[in-house]
Structures are given as C-alpha cells and as structure tokens.
Amino acid sequence: MVGTSAVADAGPGIGPRLTVSAKEHVAEGIVSLTLTHPGGARLPDWTPGSHIDLVLPDGTTRQYSLCGDRWDAHTYRIAVLREPAGRGGSAQVHDRLRPGDRVGVGAPRNHFPLVPSEKYLFIAGGIGITPLLPMVRQAELLGAEWQLLYGGRTRKSMAFREELTAAYGERVHVVPQDELGLLDLVAWLGTPRPDTKVYCCGPTPLLAAVEAACTAWPPFALRTERFTAAEQSAPVRDTAFEVELRRTGRTVTVTQEVSVLEAVRRAGADVLSSCEQGTCGTCLTPVLAGRPDHRDSVLADHERAANDCMFLCVSRSCGDRLVIDL
Incomplete structure (x- = not known):
C-alpha cells in the first residue's frame, strides 16, 4: 500500500506523507494513531483545537482533531471513532x-481556538473529547482554573478517560450515561459566569442542549465544534449565479444542482475538501467581491458579516456574482 522511497507529496493542499508509527485501541470502537515524519523531521506547529486532513488509502480525505502533546514537535496523535453509518473513512482507519x-497529512488548521480566560468549562460528548484534550493541558499550563465535564455511553466507550482522571483527578467529571444518565447541564450552566469560557464538542443533541443552557451567558462565552452539519434554512436564492476565479481569470456558472466547489473544480481549480458538509474548514476560500450566502457550521456571526471568505462545499451567493481568490 505504501512505498519506502523518500517522502512524496500527497496531493494539492497536503504536505509530506507521514508514517503511522503506532496504532492503539483507546476505547470501545475508538483507535488512536500516532503519526511521525519518516525522516524524523520536525512537524508543523499547532495550537489546541487544531485538526488535520488525513488522506486515506482510497484517496478520500477526512478531518481529525489533534489530541496529542502540542509541545512534541515530532509527533501528531489523532483518535478515530468507528462509525458504521458513516461514509467509510473511519472503517478504513x-x-x-x-x-x-x-498517509498524506495536511497542515494543521484551527477553527476552534482556545482564547484567553481566567476560567474554563470544557464539555465533551464521546469522541468530542479529542479537541478538548490539548485545551485542558494548555489551561493547566497557563494556571487557569478549569473543569472538564465528560459524558459518554459507557465508561468503556470513553477514550482517554483513565489518562485524564490520573492526571487531573477531581477536576475531571466523568458521566457514563448507562450509570448516571445525561449530563446535568442546568447544574453546570444554569448560572452565567462572566469570567468563564465554555468549550463544547460532541454530538448534535449535546451541542443543542448546551447552546440552550447558555442563552443567558455573555456573548461569545460559548464556543462549539461540530462533527455534523447544523440544520440550515433554505438558500437565499434558488437561481444560478456566476463565480469568477480571479487568479485564473475564468468565470463559472453555478446552478442549483451543483455546489460552488463542484463548479470551480470543473473549471480546473484544485481545491482540497474533506467533509463537504461545511463542518471541517478544509475548503475555506477568500472572497474578493460579492456577498456569500454562508451555509457552514464553522464561522461565527462576526466572521460571516465580514464577507471575506466562504466554504465552497456548501455556501452559495446572495447576489448574481461572486469573485473568489482562486
């Protein structure tokens, strides 16, 4: 499957191929991969909340959160949940x-950054623990006050549970659903705390419940990351529009039946994509003119209002024409 020659480029937007140096079962249905440069070279730096794109054996690309030690310059670690109803990426892993x-690995990108705060409350559901692991370590390093509320179906299904409790003790609150029921979000979030930032990652019902519980909290106190796309309203327009690729000078027509991503690829643009659902951030592209109809689950409201970038896989146009930096 993989050659032993010098490191090769894995494709557009993807850096050198890395070696799977270790594979470990870390929970029921979850494996972790440790990735290193075959020549021992330093890997690109990253920050808590970052993810990478992994090019799988059949050439498809999937996004995974980095959950290792950000200060280890020679190793990346990811964890992958087997999803029987998924598109086959997790089964390949x-x-x-x-x-x-x-495997081909893209440079780390971060759409879920840890911002400075006196205190943090981290809330994880299942595999949603992965982006929060390095955040916990960073908060600890900075001397901030923090607590982690970690829910899962069973103890055996909760990756890195023992690692966390051994390192941090009572600040980690493990809540297996089969033993203790659902997370008590009212108790944890019922009283807003202006000095606390809330970070949450997990399945859609958990994110919805946390968002509802945080409605009285200060603006931007809650930050979430999604593994599945948020429900969207109908597009602003249901007619075709034009997209100009400024660098190539080409203009394409985007009809109802195709995405902007499909249209620009047909025009020869080499754009890397992963989820194609507006959740991973892989196809983020600068917008030079026009107003996008943002339909992703990544950008915050103020980022959408800037109208200077868009996710080509799901977003469309509010007007007749967009100009993008491709």
Whole structure:
C-alpha cells in the first residue's frame, strides 16, 4: 500500500506523507494513531483545537482533531471513532491502516481556538473529547482554573478517560450515561459566569442542549465544534449565479444542482475538501467581491458579516456574482 522511497507529496493542499508509527485501541470502537515524519523531521506547529486532513488509502480525505502533546514537535496523535453509518473513512482507519503505513497529512488548521480566560468549562460528548484534550493541558499550563465535564455511553466507550482522571483527578467529571444518565447541564450552566469560557464538542443533541443552557451567558462565552452539519434554512436564492476565479481569470456558472466547489473544480481549480458538509474548514476560500450566502457550521456571526471568505462545499451567493481568490 505504501512505498519506502523518500517522502512524496500527497496531493494539492497536503504536505509530506507521514508514517503511522503506532496504532492503539483507546476505547470501545475508538483507535488512536500516532503519526511521525519518516525522516524524523520536525512537524508543523499547532495550537489546541487544531485538526488535520488525513488522506486515506482510497484517496478520500477526512478531518481529525489533534489530541496529542502540542509541545512534541515530532509527533501528531489523532483518535478515530468507528462509525458504521458513516461514509467509510473511519472503517478504513480501523481496518486498513497499520503501523509502518504512510498517509498524506495536511497542515494543521484551527477553527476552534482556545482564547484567553481566567476560567474554563470544557464539555465533551464521546469522541468530542479529542479537541478538548490539548485545551485542558494548555489551561493547566497557563494556571487557569478549569473543569472538564465528560459524558459518554459507557465508561468503556470513553477514550482517554483513565489518562485524564490520573492526571487531573477531581477536576475531571466523568458521566457514563448507562450509570448516571445525561449530563446535568442546568447544574453546570444554569448560572452565567462572566469570567468563564465554555468549550463544547460532541454530538448534535449535546451541542443543542448546551447552546440552550447558555442563552443567558455573555456573548461569545460559548464556543462549539461540530462533527455534523447544523440544520440550515433554505438558500437565499434558488437561481444560478456566476463565480469568477480571479487568479485564473475564468468565470463559472453555478446552478442549483451543483455546489460552488463542484463548479470551480470543473473549471480546473484544485481545491482540497474533506467533509463537504461545511463542518471541517478544509475548503475555506477568500472572497474578493460579492456577498456569500454562508451555509457552514464553522464561522461565527462576526466572521460571516465580514464577507471575506466562504466554504465552497456548501455556501452559495446572495447576489448574481461572486469573485473568489482562486
């Protein structure tokens, strides 16, 4: 599956191939991969909340949060939940990848950054623990006050549970649903705390419940990351529009039946994509003119209002024409 020659480019937007140096079962249905440069070189730096794109054996690309030690300059760690109803990416990781294999890996990107705060409340549901692990370590390093509320179906399904409790003790609140029921969000979030930032990652019902519980909190106190797309209203327009690719000078027509991503690819633009649902941030592209109809689950309201970028896989146009930096 993988050659042993010098590091090769894995494709547009993807850096050198990395070696799967270790693969470990870390919970029921979850494996972790440790990735290193085959020549021992330093890997690009990253910050808590970052993710990478992984090019799988069949050439498809999937996004995974970095959950290792950000100060280890030679190692990346990710964890992957097997999703029987998924599109096959997690099955490839579980069934096909072996230590010694090489995979294409994109440079780390962060749409879920840890902002400065006196105190943090981290809320994880299942595999949503992965982006929060480095945040917990960073908060600890900075001397901030923090607590982690970690829910899952069972103890056996909760990755890194023992690692967390061994390192941080009572600041980690483990809530297996089969033993203790759902997370008591009213108790944790019922009283707004102006000095606290809330970070949450997990399944859609958990995110919805946390958002509802934080309605009285100060603006921007809550930050979330989604693994599945948020429900969107109908597009602003249901007619075709034009997209100019400024660098190539080409203009394409985007009809109802295709995405902007599909249209620009047909015009020869080499754009990397992963989720194609507006959740991963891979296809973020600068907008030079026009007003996008933002339909992603990543950008905050103030970022959408700037109208200077868009996710090509799901977003469209409010007007007749967009100009993008491709």
